[in-house]
Amino acid sequence: MSECADTTRTTARDDSTRRGRTTAVLAGAALLAPLGLLAATGNAAAADNGVWDRIAQCESGGNWHINTGNGYYGGLQFSAHTWRAYGGSAYASTADRASRSAQIAVATRVQQAQGWGAWPVCSGRAGAMGSAPSQVSVDKGPAKKPAPARTRKPAPATTPKTSRHPSPSRGTGGYTVRAGDTLSRIAERHGTTWHRLYAANRSVIGADPNVIVPGQRLTL
Structure with a gap:
């Protein structure tokens, strides 16, 4: 038992x-x-990139370009000092002038350094936990169109100035006597001697080779 x-x-x-x-x-x-x-x-x-939209909704009513003059800018309410310290100047002078994606890129750096405590109230309301979602690409705003290349206008073509006196030439041709001409000067300009010039035009000049009259047509 x-x-x-x-x-x-x-x-x-x-x-x-x-x-x-x-x-x-x-x-x-x-x-x-x-x-x-x-x-x-x-x-x-x-993993939810929309966490930034929820924080922005809490911080600024979802206005990514807000500037109320209280010293905090943009959807996530950056101070000017924090914006510059975490590289925001690469996108714009203050957060309210930058795109949403640029503000998120800077916010990601702030979160990695300070944690979600950088937004102590709104991060909790947004359910933010763990590490910040990675940012894929940043929109830096509309790209500036390149200025049109300046085309140089071609310089106007210049026509060579012609001498008032005909250039000397050898061979046959004609010459009209002008005021101040002499046979020796005409002969020198045309590469001959006054003797030959007189001999070829004796019938026009007459007996005195020293006397020629403007308008007479001489054979060269």
């Missing part, structure tokens, strides 16, 4: 131990489940 009684007590204790272990396992799983959910939520928030 005693042996049976002892066996019964031992079996009861074993059953109680197993039930306690089972209860502990279930309780542990129940405690770990919310942690897993939070981790999954954090990853989802980190």
Whole structure:
């Protein structure tokens, strides 16, 4: 009887131990489940680029180009100092003048350095957790059209000035006597001697080679 009684007590204790272990396992799983959910939520928030839109909605009403004069600019309300310190000057002088994607690019750098605490209230309301979503590309605003190349106007063609006196020429031709001409000057300009010129035009000039009259046509 005693042996049976002892066996019964031992079996009861074993059953109680197993039930306690089972209860502990279930309780542990129940405690770990919310942690897993939070981790999954954090990853989802980190991967969701819309978190910046939610923060902007909280910070500035979703106006990415707001400037109320309170010292904070743009959708995510950067101070001028923070904007410059994290490279915002590469996009614009202040955040409100930059595109949405440029503001997000700077915000990503701020978050990596300071965490979501840089937006202590609105990041919590937006459900931001984990690391900031990576920024794929930045829109720096409309590209400036290149200035049209200047075309140089061709210089006007210049016509060579002609001499008032005909250039000397050898051979046959004609010459009209002008005021101040002499046979020697005409002969020199045309590469001959006055003797030859007079001999060829004696019938026109007459007996005196020193006397020629403007308008006379001489043969060269």
